[in-house]
Amino acid sequence: MSPFGSKRTLSRRVFGTVFVVAFAAIAVFTVVGSAFLQNNLAQVTRSELHDEAEIVAAALDSTVNDIAVLERVDIDNTRLTLIAEDGTVIYDNQEPASQMENHGQRPEVIAARETGHGSDERDSSTLGEVMLYEAVLLSNGQVVRIAQAQAGVLSILLSFVGPLLIIAAVVIVVSFFAARRESRAIIAPLLDVDLDHPKRNMEAAYAEMVPMLERIESQRQELKQQMRVLADNDRMRREFTANITHELKTPLTTISGYAELISSDMVVDEADIKDFGSRIYREAGRLTSLVNDILTLSNLDEAERSESNDAASVLGSTEPVDLPRMLETVQQRLEHVAHKSDVAVFLDAHPAMVIGVPRLLDELAYNLASNAIRYNRPGGSVVLSCGIDEGRPFIRVEDTGIGIAHDEQAKIFERFYRVDKSRSKARGGTGLGLAIVKHAAAFHGATIDLESEPDCGTRITVTFPVQVLPSVTD
Ligand code: ADP
Numbered sequence: 001m002s003p004f005g006s007k008r009t010l011s012r013r014v015f016g017t018v019f020v021v022a023f024a025a026i027a028v029f030t031v032v033g034s035a036f037l038q039n040n041l042a043q044v045t046r047s048e049l050h051d052e053a054e055i056v057a058a059a060l061d062s063t064v065n066d067i068a069v070l071e072r073v074d075i076d077n078t079r080l081t082l083i084a085e086d087g088t089v090i091y092d093n094q095e096p097a098s099q100m101e102n103h104g105q106r107p108e109v110i111a112a113r114e115t116g117h118g119s120d121e122r123d124s125s126t127l128g129e130v131m132l133y134e135a136v137l138l139s140n141g142q143v144v145r146i147a148q149a150q151a152g153v154l155s156i157l158l159s160f161v162g163p164l165l166i167i168a169a170v171v172i173v174v175s176f177f178a179a180r181r182e183s184r185a186i187i188a189p190l191l192d193v194d195l196d197h198p199k200r201n202m203e204a205a206y207a208e209m210v211p212m213l214e215r216i217e218s219q220r221q222e223l224k225q226q227m228r229v230l231a232d233n234d235r236m237r238r239e240f241t242a243n244i245t246h247e248l249k250t251p252l253t254t255i256s257g258y259a260e261l262i263s264s265d266m267v268v269d270e271a272d273i274k275d276f277g278s279r280i281y282r283e284a285g286r287l288t289s290l291v292n293d294i295l296t297l298s299n300l301d302e303a304e305r306s307e308s309n310d311a312a313s314v315l316g317s318t319e320p321v322d323l324p325r326m327l328e329t330v331q332q333r334l335e336h337v338a339h340k341s342d343v344a345v346f347l348d349a350h351p352a353m354v355i356g357v358p359r360l361l362d363e364l365a366y367n368l369a370s371n372a373i374r375y376n377r378p379g380g381s382v383v384l385s386c387g388i389d390e391g392r393p394f395i396r397v398e399d400t401g402i403g404i405a406h407d408e409q410a411k412i413f414e415r416f417y418r419v420d421k422s423r424s425k426a427r428g429g430t431g432l433g434l435a436i437v438k439h440a441a442a443f444h445g446a447t448i449d450l451e452s453e454p455d456c457g458t459r460i461t462v463t464f465p466v467q468v469l470p471s472v473t474d
Pocket of ligand 1: 369371372376399401402403404412413417418419420424425428429430431432433434435458
């Protein structure tokens with residue numbers, strides 16, 4: 001039994017087909033041949049009988065003693081009968097004439113009387129035999145008839161049974177070996193297929209196998225690609241977890257260190273206690289920002305994987321968002337930080353609306369603006385602008401800050417990637433701001449365009465697709 005439990009084998013199928021075709025061909029040939037042979041034999045016999053009947057008739061016409069002539073006629077396996085005008089049998093070489101019934105109504109006798117010559121063919125009582133009759137009218141009105149048995153189709157067929165059985169046995173043996181050889185030859189290219197590299201077998205394979213091999217190859221490539229993506233995802237997930245753990249631990253260690261100092265009465269100076277307290281407060285703030293950013297990113301990840309309805313339940317529903325008003329609130333919220341960093345923030349807002357999740361769009365603009373201030377220099381400036389360019393709404397944040405080196409520009413959107421770690425931390429960065437920008441933009445179908453020159457400044461533009469805004473009804 002095969003490992004898959006199927007009892008069907010190719011050689012059995014091929015054997016069946018070869019045997020059935022060969023045997024059917026022989027059987028048809030035998031039946032048709034027998035009928036043809038029987039017909040030919042009957043024709044020859046009929047013609048011989050006809051000639052013999054004519055000779056006997058001529059002999060009888062030229063004599064007075066018919067019976068004496070008939071008794072001298074000796075033709076093998078032939079029945080000779082002389083019939084009087086009224087149908088009475090005068091002579092028969094096989095039965096006593098007196099015991100024979102009247103032959104006046106026999107078709108060959110009737111035909112002989114009418115045309116001078118008659119013939120007929122009737123099934124004999126013997127299985128599969130026919131009797132051929134030839135009758136000739138004599139000049140004295142009597143009819144002489146010659147009859148001979150002829151093998152029928154069935155008896156000829158029966159005579160073939162013996163040879164046919166031998167032929168069938170030969171056909172079985174030949175079919176068996178032919179099927180074995182043929183099925184091995186058929187299967188060989190299939191067995192040669194290397195499923196790990198189906199393309200290699202294309203040339204040797206049957207043409208019918210090529211679509212299947214191509215399909216296997218494409219599925220193999222798809223599988224490889226999916227495995228690569230899975231491996232990448234797995235690597236990113238592990239890196240992300242390790243980073244989160246590290247990022248969370250750092251402020252927690254600081255907090256618990258200062259808290260321990262205060263609680264163990266080791267710090268007595270009022271000013272020191274105040275200083276430690278504010279440090280704890282700052283680290284707790286960092287922790288809160290970090291947890292918020294992680295939550296936002298995880299919601300964005302989940303929304304990317306889910307259907308649009310589920311995305312709304314994760315991130316909040318979409319609605320028309322007025323970009324100038326949004327940038328204005330972002331500017332106000334960052335006023336204090338900008339003032340502390342000695343950076344001037346300007347607004348260049350033109351009317352523009354985007355259908356989106358307000359919280360996400362706000363976070364996107366806030367993170368860009370916050371970076372523009374934090375990675376700026378004292379006396380520098382930031383311009384927050386929005387508007388519509390070729391029908392597409394955009395938000396742009398431009399600064400005169402430290403800029404980003406060209407080889408760093410693709411990396412800064414990765415989670416926890418910072419060009420200068422200490423500077424980022426010193427300025428309260430979580431390393432997740434631009435990752436949130438990237439995913440929030442993708443969620444809204446927007447593209448991000450980054451232009452930056454080290455020591456000159458950075459310009460980041462987020463361009464949304466053309467918006468179909470709901471019509472306003474009073
Ligand atoms: P962070 O919390 O560290 O600011 P982000 O994801 O917002 O994290 O930014 C990643 C890194 O990209 C930053 O650490 C910084 O090095 C760089 N960066 C982002 N925005 C700017 C900018 N406007 N100018 C210069 N560098 C920037």
